[in-house]
Amino acid sequence: MEKPDNNFDAPIPGMAMTAELGGRPWQTPPQYPTVEAAIDYYIERMSSDEFSDQLIDILEMGVPVSSLVNIMQTTGAMQGLHTIDVGMLISPVLMEFIMFLGDSAGVKYTTGMEDTDEPRKSMLVNSLNKFKKATKEEKDSTDSMDEENVDMTEEVVPEKEQPSGLMARRS
Numbered sequence: 001m002e003k004p005d006n007n008f009d010a011p012i013p014g015m016a017m018t019a020e021l022g023g024r025p026w027q028t029p030p031q032y033p034t035v036e037a038a039i040d041y042y043i044e045r046m047s048s049d050e051f052s053d054q055l056i057d058i059l060e061m062g063v064p065v066s067s068l069v070n071i072m073q074t075t076g077a078m079q080g081l082h083t084i085d086v087g088m089l090i091s092p093v094l095m096e097f098i099m100f101l102g103d104s105a106g107v108k109y110t111t112g113m114e115d116t117d118e119p120r121k122s123m124l125v126n127s128l129n130k131f132k133k134a135t136k137e138e139k140d141s142t143d144s145m146d147e148e149n150v151d152m153t154e155e156v157v158p159e160k161e162q163p164s165g166l167m168a169r170r171s
Helices: 035-046 049-060 065-077 084-105 122-144
Strands: none
Touching: 035 049, 035 065, 035 084, 049 065, 049 084, 065 084
């Protein structure tokens, strides 16, 4: 005969969602309480070759600079590096530095502040278009295969089915 499970030893539902006051990094005093100290921290970190290479790769993917800065400063506030208000104040400086890195690497980037009428394409559509362009160039150079190019940006609208059955109404 098996021993029954003791359900009273289980954690209380929602117990993992709570923490003592001051137990989270953003509830403690920040490591860089001033704007100048926070800017020095980020500029020094972004100046490293490894970080700048990763940043250039992200910019080439089409991620806007403003999105990168928002992620960086929000994460910094969550880690207790600085407060939220300091993060908001350093955002323009971080944007300028990232744009400087993009310009010096010759990367065409978007700031996220452009006023465009057309909706922004997803990264998937951009990747598919790059893939189609690369395969088209490869096809032109080899002329060995004849493939059909499919435009993935168009929506496929299914046709309406006519209702059928005993209670169906005709339109």
